[in-house]
Amino acid sequence: MPQFKLAVLPGDGIGPEVIAEATKVLDAIAGKYGHTFDYTYAPVGAVAIDQTGEPLPEDTLALCKKSDALLFGAIGHPRFDNDPSAKVRPEQGLLKLRKELGLYANLRPVASYAELADLSPLRPERMKGVNMLIVRELTGGIYFGEKGRKDNGNTAYDTCTYSRHEIERIVKMGFVEARARRGKLTLVDKANVMESSRLWREVTRELAEENTDVDLNFMFVDNAAMQLILHPAQFDVIVTSNMFGDILSDASSVLAGSLGLLPSSSIGSTVGMFEPIHGSWPEGAGQDRANPVAAILSAAMLLDHLDLRDEAADVRRAVNEALAAGVGTEDLRPREQLGTAAFGDRIAKGV
Amino acid sequence: MPQFKLAVLPGDGIGPEVIAEATKVLDAIAGKYGHTFDYTYAPVGAVAIDQTGEPLPEDTLALCKKSDALLFGAIGHPRFDNDPSAKVRPEQGLLKLRKELGLYANLRPVASYAELADLSPLRPERMKGVNMLIVRELTGGIYFGEKGRKDNGNTAYDTCTYSRHEIERIVKMGFVEARARRGKLTLVDKANVMESSRLWREVTRELAEENTDVDLNFMFVDNAAMQLILHPAQFDVIVTSNMFGDILSDASSVLAGSLGLLPSSSIGSTVGMFEPIHGSWPEGAGQDRANPVAAILSAAMLLDHLDLRDEAADVRRAVNEALAAGVGTEDLRPREQLGTAAFGDRIAKGV
Ligand SMILES: CC(C)[C@H](C(=O)O)[C@@H](O)C(=O)O
Ligand SMILES: CC(C)[C@H](C(=O)O)[C@@H](O)C(=O)O
Numbered sequence: 001m002p003q004f005k006l007a008v009l010p011g012d013g014i015g016p017e018v019i020a021e022a023t024k025v026l027d028a029i030a031g032k033y034g035h036t037f038d039y040t041y042a043p044v045g046a047v048a049i050d051q052t053g054e055p056l057p058e059d060t061l062a063l064c065k066k067s068d069a070l071l072f073g074a075i076g077h078p079r080f081d082n083d084p085s086a087k088v089r090p091e092q093g094l095l096k097l098r099k100e101l102g103l104y105a106n107l108r109p110v111a112s113y114a115e116l117a118d119l120s121p122l123r124p125e126r127m128k129g130v131n132m133l134i135v136r137e138l139t140g141g142i143y144f145g146e147k148g149r150k151d152n153g154n155t156a157y158d159t160c161t162y163s164r165h166e167i168e169r170i171v172k173m174g175f176v177e178a179r180a181r182r183g184k185l186t187l188v189d190k191a192n193v194m195e196s197s198r199l200w201r202e203v204t205r206e207l208a209e210e211n212t213d214v215d216l217n218f219m220f221v222d223n224a225a226m227q228l229i230l231h232p233a234q235f236d237v238i239v240t241s242n243m244f245g246d247i248l249s250d251a252s253s254v255l256a257g258s259l260g261l262l263p264s265s266s267i268g269s270t271v272g273m274f275e276p277i278h279g280s281w282p283e284g285a286g287q288d289r290a291n292p293v294a295a296i297l298s299a300a301m302l303l304d305h306l307d308l309r310d311e312a313a314d315v316r317r318a319v320n321e322a323l324a325a326g327v328g329t330e331d332l333r334p335r336e337q338l339g340t341a342a343f344g345d346r347i348a349k350g351v
Numbered sequence: 352m353p354q355f356k357l358a359v360l361p362g363d364g365i366g367p368e369v370i371a372e373a374t375k376v377l378d379a380i381a382g383k384y385g386h387t388f389d390y391t392y393a394p395v396g397a398v399a400i401d402q403t404g405e406p407l408p409e410d411t412l413a414l415c416k417k418s419d420a421l422l423f424g425a426i427g428h429p430r431f432d433n434d435p436s437a438k439v440r441p442e443q444g445l446l447k448l449r450k451e452l453g454l455y456a457n458l459r460p461v462a463s464y465a466e467l468a469d470l471s472p473l474r475p476e477r478m479k480g481v482n483m484l485i486v487r488e489l490t491g492g493i494y495f496g497e498k499g500r501k502d503n504g505n506t507a508y509d510t511c512t513y514s515r516h517e518i519e520r521i522v523k524m525g526f527v528e529a530r531a532r533r534g535k536l537t538l539v540d541k542a543n544v545m546e547s548s549r550l551w552r553e554v555t556r557e558l559a560e561e562n563t564d565v566d567l568n569f570m571f572v573d574n575a576a577m578q579l580i581l582h583p584a585q586f587d588v589i590v591t592s593n594m595f596g597d598i599l600s601d602a603s604s605v606l607a608g609s610l611g612l613l614p615s616s617s618i619g620s621t622v623g624m625f626e627p628i629h630g631s632w633p634e635g636a637g638q639d640r641a642n643p644v645a646a647i648l649s650a651a652m653l654l655d656h657l658d659l660r661d662e663a664a665d666v667r668r669a670v671n672e673a674l675a676a677g678v679g680t681e682d683l684r685p686r687e688q689l690g691t692a693a694f695g696d697r698i699a700k701g702v
Contacts, residue, residue, distance in 0.1 A: 147546040156550035199507035222601040250573040
């Protein structure tokens with residue numbers, strides 16, 4: 001009987017509620033297939049700052065390192081947002097986790113659900129056939145480059161640095177993902193301005209020679225931001241740097257109509273991290289209103305990563321069936337509105 | 352009789368065609384008000400590379416410096432786009448022009464035209480009331496910071512640097528613009544990650560004390576990319592750094608339904624530069640298909656900058672009347688389709 005050790009980091013805001021539904025669905029899978037998922041819970045983010053003074057306590061990090069995978073809720077609390085000079089902030093926990101676990105690739109799929117076409121801010125004809133994956137570099141670039149102050153604090157700088165090695169491994173992943181999908185890869189950069197982007201293009205061109213079955217194209221980030229709104233269906237896999245990926249993956253995430261639907265994975269080393277993209281939504285916390293689908297589909301990505309493919313497919317099918325049946329949380333404006341827990345029950349029953 | 356010296360840089364692709372319509376409209380204004388506009392033409396971009404080997408020849412720059420204002424078409428040609436290692440590229444001309452003329456502020460207004468609501472990729476209800484101005488810093492940040500290679504070319508870096516002085520002057524402009532509009536200013540940054548963003552917040556908070564009549568808020572760039580698609584009407588004036596402004600102004604520009612409608616100004620020193628945002632569209636060049644409105648409205652911004660307010664208002668009225676009458680180029684899917692020159696004639700007649 002296969003046994004898996006999962007680190008569960010519910011974090012802040014609605015994190016705990018949606019993660020509870022994800023583990024509910026994993027339990028249903030465990031029952032159906034005879035697996036055992038051992039959950040160990042640990043604090044991260046604002047709750048961890050409150051308990052230990054640190055957004056990512058040593059114990060939490062140690063737990064993650066010895067787990068098979070990591071289920072993550074959300075972090076962030078408004079009391080930190082309006083204080084950019086705060087020395088300790090929840091986000092630091094997330095950034096440190098990515099770096100320490102070597103999670104250099106963030107995968108964000110965005111697809112349109114026919115049943116939910118009305119929710120998209122885009123006109124329905126623009127959303128037809130939207131099915132893309134953003135592969136964002138997650139442990140390099142301007143996020144982790146040298147930064148600081150000069151001139152008595154009156155000048156500030158951040159450095160965007162990329163090495164050939166960092167670019168190679170993420171672009172390779174882009175090619176692999178593209179091959180498993182519709183065979184199209186778009187490198188998004190700003191090679192007409194940035195030297196690091198020129199290195200991305202160089203390396204990508206070299207890798208293209210071993211990946212001639214994938215249709216590769218290049219796009220400047222400003223144009224990509226337009227194309228995502230104008231013709232999102234043109235994209236299959238986008239691969240890009242940390243900062244551009246942050247912006248473009250959030251832009252693309254609103255197309256589907258609700259952030260509450262979208263999962264993500266952050267991978268690289270052996271331990272993968274799986275996380276709904278929606279953030280902590282502090283105003284909604286504790287009210288049984290949050291959509292658990294993003295967390296549940298993150299659990300499906302986790303199953304895929306553990307090579308439990310049938311199990312992952314079951315979860316996705318159960319989600320699709322529930323959405324097709326017209327049930328859902330308020331954000332989906334469903335025919336039959338449910339709370340977080342009841343919606344999770346419904347999906348868990350369907351696996 | 353007031354006389355104005357205008358440098359005209361039509362540039363590449365459709366640049367010359369749309370600029371011809373802008374000067375046609377300026378001529379109509381000159382006739383009506385008894386002004387004289389002296390146009391001096393000079394090459395920039397790919398055409399300048401062909402003629403002189405330089406994207407911004409010395410003579411062109413010298414001409415700009417001694418003019419009252421600068422009307423700019425577009426630059427860029429596909430033969431440079433697929434060669435990022437090319438030593439000389441049209442974009443360099445534009446970047447050098449901005450830097451040499453001290454054009455530190457790029458102003459990009461985006462508004463929805465009721466008549467053209469069907470063109471927007473967004474649903475009509477999302478577009479209602481959209482009327483924003485993006486104030487983008489244009490001569491600093493990662494565009495102009497130190498950049499290069501290390502480790503035998505295997506590591507590349509770009510530096511985003513901002514000084515208090517650079518931030519102050521552009522944020523001040525943001526406050527001024529907000530005060531003249533609906534009184535709301537949004538600073539877009541990534542202060543949870545970037546040190547330079549934290550300096551932007553610091554300086555902006557200080558300036559807020561002298562600008563208490565303006566309603567100031569802060570937004571992370573990833574969230575701003577979402578909000579522009581979800582609720583674009585929430586924005587009045589956005590002020591942001593060079594790179595974020597590049598991305599967000601292009602994202603917002605597609606909301607109105609056609610890039611062919613949108614003007615821009617780049618200001619700072621005494622000489623202002625006025626430029627349609629649409630780029631050179633090489634495939635459309637020489638076919639009398641390009642929409643001249645963006646260039647014509649850029650001329651209106653130029654008139655405003657020369658303090659010819661009534662004249663500018665006349666141009667805008669003439670554009671609005673033509674659009675309301677249902678005439679336009681193909682991109683507008685008008686009731687009565689015209690070519691570039693005929694559409695320009697129509698607007699010129701209306702001033
Ligand atoms: C919280 C923040 C530091 C983070 C990022 O920018 O990476 C978030 O926006 C994300 O995309 O996961
Ligand atoms: C051509 C390019 C260098 C330029 C920029 O990025 O500034 C363009 O995209 C713009 O926005 O004017």
